[in-house]
Amino acid sequence: MRHALVWLVVAVVSLFAAYLFSSQSNGNASSWILWEKTMTMKDGGTTAWEPLEGFDRLADCHQSGLDIVQAARDFMNSGGRTLVAVRPDGRSAVYSVVEDGAQHTVDYRLLCFPGPFDPRH
Numbered sequence: 001m002r003h004a005l006v007w008l009v010v011a012v013v014s015l016f017a018a019y020l021f022s023s024q025s026n027g028n029a030s031s032w033i034l035w036e037k038t039m040t041m042k043d044g045g046t047t048a049w050e051p052l053e054g055f056d057r058l059a060d061c062h063q064s065g066l067d068i069v070q071a072a073r074d075f076m077n078s079g080g081r082t083l084v085a086v087r088p089d090g091r092s093a094v095y096s097v098v099e100d101g102a103q104h105t106v107d108y109r110l111l112c113f114p115g116p117f118d119p120r121h
Helices: 002-025 058-076
Strands: 032-041 046-055 081-086 092-099 102-114
Touching (some): 032 058, 046 058, 058 081, 058 092, 058 102
Antiparallel strands (some): 032 046, 032 102, 081 092, 092 102
């Protein structure tokens, strides 16, 4: 009985080590990735995703998103742009843009996803 338990522990540890090695070798060293999602409501609308930065802790990822939106508020209120709203989480905002006499809306979000997840797929 004890011999079987030792083999079970060895098997579990080996599987865990293989999982860690594969996640590191796939370039997913960060536990959380901060993604920028920009949805533009113009000519049928477009959505663009861009990875920005990796973090070990979700709280750090959220804080970075909050800091970026806070720093971008002046931009969202200048040059023909008007800040419409900042969502309660502080990591997303909506602003309007006037270009060539036409107004459209931009929904800008900073979202944290687990390292291996890619929202573009």
